[in-house]
Amino acid sequence: MKQAIPERFLISPFLAFFVIHAAQIGVGALSFQRPLMKEAGQDAWIVVLLAGLAAHGLVWLMYRLFSYSPSGGDIVSLHEQYFGRWIGGVLSLGLLFYYALVALTVLQSYIEIIKVWVFPLMGAWQFSLVFLLLTYYAVLGGFRVVAGLCVWGVVIPLLTIFPMVFFPLEYAQYRNLFPVFDHSFGQLVKASKEMTLQYLGFEMLLMYYPFLKNAPSSQKWAHAANAFTTFIYLVVMLISIVFYNKEQIQHITWPTLTLAKIPEVPFIERMEYIVISIYVLVVFPIITISVWAAMRVVKQLFAVQQRRSLPVLLAVLFVGTLFVQEKTDIDRLMKWTAEAGFYLAAVYIPLLYVYVWAAEKVKKALQQKP
Amino acid sequence: MRRGLAWIGALLLLSGCASSRPIDEIQIIQQMGYDFENGRYTGTAVYPTFKQGPMTKPNMLTTTSPTIYDLIPRLSSKSALPIEEGQLRLILFGQEFARRGVTQITHSLARNNKVGSHLLLGVAEESARELLKITAKTTLSDTLYLPNVVEQNEQSMNLPKTNLHLFLYRYFSPGSDPFLPYFEKKGDFVKLEGVALFRDDKYVGHVSLRDSFLMKILLGETKNGVYQLKVGNRGKQGEDRVMLQNLWAKPKYEWKRDGSRHALDVFVHIHASVRDYPSWLDHPGDDLFDDVKKKMENELEHNMRRLFRYFQKKRIDPLGIGDFVRSVTRHWDPDAFYREYPDIDIRPHVTVDIVHTGIGE
Numbered sequence: 001m002k003q004a005i006p007e008r009f010l011i012s013p014f015l016a017f018f019v020i021h022a023a024q025i026g027v028g029a030l031s032f033q034r035p036l037m038k039e040a041g042q043d044a045w046i047v048v049l050l051a052g053l054a055a056h057g058l059v060w061l062m063y064r065l066f067s068y069s070p071s072g073g074d075i076v077s078l079h080e081q082y083f084g085r086w087i088g089g090v091l092s093l094g095l096l097f098y099y100a101l102v103a104l105t106v107l108q109s110y111i112e113i114i115k116v117w118v119f120p121l122m123g124a125w126q127f128s129l130v131f132l133l134l135t136y137y138a139v140l141g142g143f144r145v146v147a148g149l150c151v152w153g154v155v156i157p158l159l160t161i162f163p164m165v166f167f168p169l170e171y172a173q174y175r176n177l178f179p180v181f182d183h184s185f186g187q188l189v190k191a192s193k194e195m196t197l198q199y200l201g202f203e204m205l206l207m208y209y210p211f212l213k214n215a216p217s218s219q220k221w222a223h224a225a226n227a228f229t230t231f232i233y234l235v236v237m238l239i240s241i242v243f244y245n246k247e248q249i250q251h252i253t254w255p256t257l258t259l260a261k262i263p264e265v266p267f268i269e270r271m272e273y274i275v276i277s278i279y280v281l282v283v284f285p286i287i288t289i290s291v292w293a294a295m296r297v298v299k300q301l302f303a304v305q306q307r308r309s310l311p312v313l314l315a316v317l318f319v320g321t322l323f324v325q326e327k328t329d330i331d332r333l334m335k336w337t338a339e340a341g342f343y344l345a346a347v348y349i350p351l352l353y354v355y356v357w358a359a360e361k362v363k364k365a366l367q368q369k370p
Numbered sequence: 371m372r373r374g375l376a377w378i379g380a381l382l383l384l385s386g387c388a389s390s391r392p393i394d395e396i397q398i399i400q401q402m403g404y405d406f407e408n409g410r411y412t413g414t415a416v417y418p419t420f421k422q423g424p425m426t427k428p429n430m431l432t433t434t435s436p437t438i439y440d441l442i443p444r445l446s447s448k449s450a451l452p453i454e455e456g457q458l459r460l461i462l463f464g465q466e467f468a469r470r471g472v473t474q475i476t477h478s479l480a481r482n483n484k485v486g487s488h489l490l491l492g493v494a495e496e497s498a499r500e501l502l503k504i505t506a507k508t509t510l511s512d513t514l515y516l517p518n519v520v521e522q523n524e525q526s527m528n529l530p531k532t533n534l535h536l537f538l539y540r541y542f543s544p545g546s547d548p549f550l551p552y553f554e555k556k557g558d559f560v561k562l563e564g565v566a567l568f569r570d571d572k573y574v575g576h577v578s579l580r581d582s583f584l585m586k587i588l589l590g591e592t593k594n595g596v597y598q599l600k601v602g603n604r605g606k607q608g609e610d611r612v613m614l615q616n617l618w619a620k621p622k623y624e625w626k627r628d629g630s631r632h633a634l635d636v637f638v639h640i641h642a643s644v645r646d647y648p649s650w651l652d653h654p655g656d657d658l659f660d661d662v663k664k665k666m667e668n669e670l671e672h673n674m675r676r677l678f679r680y681f682q683k684k685r686i687d688p689l690g691i692g693d694f695v696r697s698v699t700r701h702w703d704p705d706a707f708y709r710e711y712p713d714i715d716i717r718p719h720v721t722v723d724i725v726h727t728g729i730g731e
Binding site for chain 2: 116117130133134137171173175176177178179182244245247248251252258261262264269270272
C-alpha cells in the first residue's frame, strides 16, 4: 500500500491538463448561465473569472498539501499519516461517498437531457446500463485508460461543439454587457458560489496525484487546465449575455443547448441534437474518473481488488439512476453535489492544509529540542 | 475484441430506443394559424401532401376549441397520420387572437424542444385561416410561400429581422416590446403590409412597410431597404420622387438630461445609392444633388419623429430604447423609465451620403 506505483501505470505530467479539464467541464456547462445571471445579471462574466481565480488557489493548495505527503501518497495515505487508521479511514470514506455522488449526479443529469431532448419515451435504466457497462470496461483498464478517455473527451468536443457557440453572435446585442460593474462586489462573490459545480473536478487530483510521473512538475499543467476551463466558461458566458437578456434566460433550462439551435446547415437543421450526442464524450470521462477515484479509495482503504468492488459500486449507481428520476430530485442532487464539493474543496482542503502545516511545524520543533 | 463487443452491444441496445418516424408516415405541419372567433379558438394547420415526384400540394386542417392548448390534439383527430410539429416554419396569428395576447403560444413554443429558434411568427389583418387558405389555394407547389415572403423581405427589403428567438428576446426584455410581420388579404393575394406592434404580448397596431424601413435602420440592421422620398414640387406625378436604397446605415443613440426631462439624440448616417430619380435632376456637375440631399435628410428626420411620436403615444418600445438607456444607466428602473417614456424628447439627426447613382448618369 505504501510502495510507489510502478512506472508503467503512470501518466506524463502534461496529461494532468486533460484529466483536470475533462473533469471540470460537464453537464453544468449547459446550464450554469441561468443562476449566475439571476444573481449578477450582465456582470456574470466577472463572476466566472472570480470563481476561476478561487479554483486556481485551491489547485495550488492541493499541490502544497501533497508536498508534505510521503512520495507516492494520495489523500488516503495522507489521512492515515496524520489522523491515524480510524479517523483517517472515516475521512477517506467520506471522499468515497463524494466521488460516487459526483458520478451519479453527472450520469443522472445527462440522462435527463437525453430524455427531455431526444428520446422522451426511453427509460433511464437502458441508457444508464449501457453507460455503466462502458464505465466498468474503462475503469478496469486502469488509470491510463481513464486518462486517455479524458484526452479525447477534451479534444473532440473542443473541435466540434465549441465552434458552435459562436454562431449566435449573429443576434448579439453588445449593449447587454453594459453598464459593467452594476452589481456590488458582495453580490458577485455570492454569485460565484453558483459556479462551484462548474469548476469542481480538480479535487479528483487527490486520488490520482501519485499516478502522475514526477507529480510536482504537473502543477503548471493543472493551472493551465483550470485557466482553460475559465476561458471556455468565460466565452460561453459572454455569448449568453449578448444573446439572451436577463429575463429571457430565466425561462430556458439549458441555455447552452438553446444557443446551439442557431447554427443551420442544409443537411441538418437542428444542431443541438449533434451537441447532445457528442456530449457523451464530455460526460463519460467524468463518470469514469470519479468511479475510478472511488474505487481507488476502496482499494487503498480495504485492500479489495477492483474487479470485486467495481461491480458493487456500479450496481449502486444503477439503482440510484432508477430512483432519481424527477426534475426536482435531479436538481436537489446537483445542489447536494455542489454543496458537498464546495465544502470538500473550499473548506476541508484549506483546513487540512493548515492542520498538516501545523503538525509539521510541531514535529520539527520536537525533533530539534533533544 | 472486448472493446468491439462492448460497442456492438451498446449500439444494439441503443438503436432499440429510438422511435423512428419515416417521412411518409407522418403529417408534417409547416404553417399554423391561430384565430379567435365567436368565443372559440380556431387552429389551422398547413401541411404538404406529396404527389408524384417533387410536386407537393399544400393542404389544410382546421379545428376549433374553447381552449388553446388542445388545438393540436384536436387536429390529430382529423388526421390519418400522426402530426409532427418539428418542421414548423411559420405561425400566423389572427388579429383578434393577437389582440388578446400570444403569450400562451409563445411560451409553449419556447418550451417545445422540437421547434427551432428560426421559426417565424406573423400577424394577419383579419383571420389567419383565411390567409392560409389563400396561400394554399393560389400557390401550386410552394407550401412555404409566407415564410419565403418574410425571409426574402428581411434579407433584401424593408422588413426588420424577426423570428421566435427575437420575439421572445424582445418580449422578455424589460426594455423593449416585440413586433412581427403584418399580412393583409388583397383580393386573391396575400401581401406583406408592414410591421405589427405589440405591447408586451398584445397586438396594439401596425406601421406600414415604408415606416418599417426606418425601424430597420433605427434597430441597427445596417443593410438593405428602399425608401421613396419626395424631393420637389414639380406637380407631374412621379416626377418629383427619389428612390433611395440603403447600402449601409448605422444609428447612434445619445441619452442626456435636458432641463427637467430626458432627451434622446439619435444620429443616423445613411450611405445610400439612388436607384431612380426624376429627369430634371440629371444635370452632371450641378449642385442640385446637394439641395436634394438636404431635402431627403429633412424628410427622413420628419418621418422618424412621426414614428417615434407614434410609439410614444402607444406606449410601446419596439426599438428597444429602454434597453439602450439601461446600458448607459446604473441601476436602471424600467418602471420609472416607462412612466417618463411618452414625454422623452427624441431628436433624430439624419445624414445621407449618396454613394452612387448606378452605372449611368
